[in-house]
Amino acid sequence: MNEQVVELSVAGELAAARDVYARAVRRATTALATEALSDRELIATLKLGGQHARLCDALLVAAIEQVHARNDAPRDERLTTRLGAKDAAELVRAATLCSGKAARTLMSAAKLTRRDRSMTTGELLPGRFPQLAAALRDGVISAATFLAATKPLNNAITRISAEDLVEADAILAGYARGHGNTITVDDGVGDIGGDDASLGEDADSLDDTDSGASSAALPPLDADDLAALARRITAYADPDGAEPTEKRALARRGLTLGKPKDGLVPINGHLMPETASQLERLLSAIINPRSTKGDVNLDEEAAAAGSDEPAASSLSAADAATAEEAAEAELPPSPDERTSPQKRHDALAAILNLAAGAADAPTLGGAPPTLVVTISAEDFERQSGWAHLDGLDVRTSWHAAQRVACIGVIQRVIHVATGRIVGIHTTGRVFNAAQRRAIIARDRECVIPGCHTPAAWCEIHHVQDWALGGATHTDNGVLLCWFHHRTLGYNGWHIRMTDGLPQVRGPQWWDPHRRWHQVHTTLARAG
Structure with a gap:
């Protein structure tokens, strides 16, 4: 009888507190909906809400401690058996209407806070924490x-x-x-x-x-x-x-390329902390580059381009700054609408391209990695359609394959409808180191206005396509980041060379008159 009185008094007290709190919550939510609370009252409401939530956790953990205790018995005598629940987790979810994750959190806490009783005195002993x-x-x-x-x-x-x-x-x-x-x-x-x-x-x-x-x-x-x-x-x-911990991490490290699906290849794995840190730094260097102004030695650029005169002699630093400011005022930056994951993908692509072109890059069979593109003779003649890349059962567009070829050696395998190979063309149309240094000295960064990807992470694009007779020459190469290189032509941006200097024409929203503009990084040198 006494136990029943205590039981009812505890439940009754909690029910009464619930009703009072429910009325207070309704008044508060109404005030919040009408923006009737001051900043001070808003913060006080957040704090009090947190306190009540923590008190609810205290109540639930104490109750679940008893669930655990009453389940420490033969199966037929367990609380869950007597109430028809499969296990304690099901009982907690059903009673509290919480998610499985929330129930596991409460039950894990209850196991750690649970205190055993002394066998001699019956007193509760201290728990682990x-x-x-x-x-x-x-x-x-x-x-x-x-x-x-x-x-x-x-x-x-x-x-x-x-x-x-x-x-x-x-x-x-x-x-x-x-x-x-x-x-x-x-x-x-x-x-x-x-x-x-x-x-x-x-x-x-x-x-x-x-x-x-x-x-x-x-x-x-x-x-x-x-x-x-x-x-x-x-x-x-x-x-x-x-x-x-490090030994376990070494055993679990790995990287996996999944099967291509919908034109994409999923990637999954676990990186060691030092590897992830290095990758993060490299990605950040590309996604959030520091301004390149003042970081480039113009005399070294002039030497790389083959000039005997210091670059500064043709344009003073003050004049260069003024010219760049004027150019930037004329060329508004284009907004970067890529998502953060897309930016990281493009940055990773730039890193891989740079690594593949390094002098000490690993070789395959004693030769540098060569991209093999397989295409039908008909698509090759039309310069359209689909091409297949080696190493993956995935196809890419002809234009994407052409742009990939700008940054490395490409071997083109041409076949007819029956599968017979009718031609193998191997082209090493990569700009050499001297040409790259000269183009970097001229362009400094991606030539698309508003994109400040540093030159080190850029690719060199043939303005006139190599397949259409464009030369691998400094007068035909410009710096483009991975993203703008891949989207050039159908994203509204176009590039041409005039007197050895790049000019850009942007989409209509950028320049309603669709005029050609000289790139700001070269304008200062041409002034």
């Missing part, structure tokens, strides 16, 4: 934050001493509550992980106070920051733990 568990029960942190903070320590639990674990738990709980590190170095925190470690000092340094007092009030750390601090603590307490 008593301080953080108390913060969860008090609604200071959410179940997800609790798991994020305990995961690094839990993964290294067999390699961390009990003393270090207690101290780490206290440090994390202190920062979660906004107290900072309430245990000083003299209390032993500085000894965590060994004599050489100084976690206590480092943790204290996070207090942004002049006095340096560890008990000074601090804003509570959010889930991400608390997890980062937990990883840092674990690194001190378990300095050798990184080696097994």
Whole structure:
């Protein structure tokens, strides 16, 4: 009878609180919908909403602890069996109407916060992370934050001493509550992980106070920051733990090219951190290039182009700057409408093209990598249709294959309808190093207005197609980034050469009169 009274009183109290809170939420949502709240009230609403959500987590985790406890029994006596649920996860989902992911989060937290009873006294014993568990029960942190903070320590639990674990738990709980590190170095925190470690000092340094007092009030750390601090603590307490992690990473590293589908080839894999970091830096260098103004030695450019006079003698620095500013004012930059993933794809393509053309690039059978394009005799004569690239069961347009040939050696295999090979043409129509240096000295970057992809990441395009008699000469080559090289002609941009200098004509939205404009990077030199 007493248990039933307690049961009803707890449920009744929660139901009454729910009704009060529901009315408050309805009033708040109405005020938010009508924008009736001030900035201060809006932030207060966000904070209070977070506090209530954390208190709900505390309630649910405590209840799920009991679910786990009542399932520690023979099958017929388990709570789930008696209620007709398949398992505890199904019971939690059905009772709370939450997702499977949310249920797993709550159940994982409940397993870590659950405390066993003493066999002799019947008292509850401390759990593995008593301080953080108390913060969860008090609604200071959410179940997800609790798991994020305990995961690094839990993964290294067999390699961390009990003393270090207690101290780490206290440090994390202190920062979660906004107290900072309430245990000083003299209390032993500085000894965590060994004599050489100084976690206590480092943790204290996070207090942004002049006095340096560890008990000074601090804003509570959010889930991400608390997890980062937990990883840092674990690194001190378990300095050798990184080696097994690296071994696992080495075993899992890999890169896979999938089967072509809808004209694209999927890519999947896992990169080692140093490889991913290097790739990220290279991608950033192309996607977000620094301005090239002032970074180029014009005398070296003049020498590369074959001139005996310093480039500066034909145009003063001030005049060059004025000319460039005037040119840029005349040529408005074109907006880059590519998505971020598309930009990264194009940057990766530029990196691969540059690597393939390097002097010490790997060879295939003793020869540089050669792109083999297979095309029918009919399509070759019409210069249209589809071509097949070697290495992948995928086709590409004739024009795309032609542009690919601008950056490397191409072997064209021509066949008739029966499959018989009727011609093999191998062309090495790549601009040589001296020509490339001269074109770089002239153009500096992609010649399309508004595109500042540096010259190092650009390809050299034959303005008059090589297949139509265009020469591999500096007067017929311009710098284009991978994207503009692939879309030239059908994206509204066109290029021509006049007296050895590139001119561009943009789409109508860029220049309603469709006039030819000299590229701004060469205008300064021609002035």
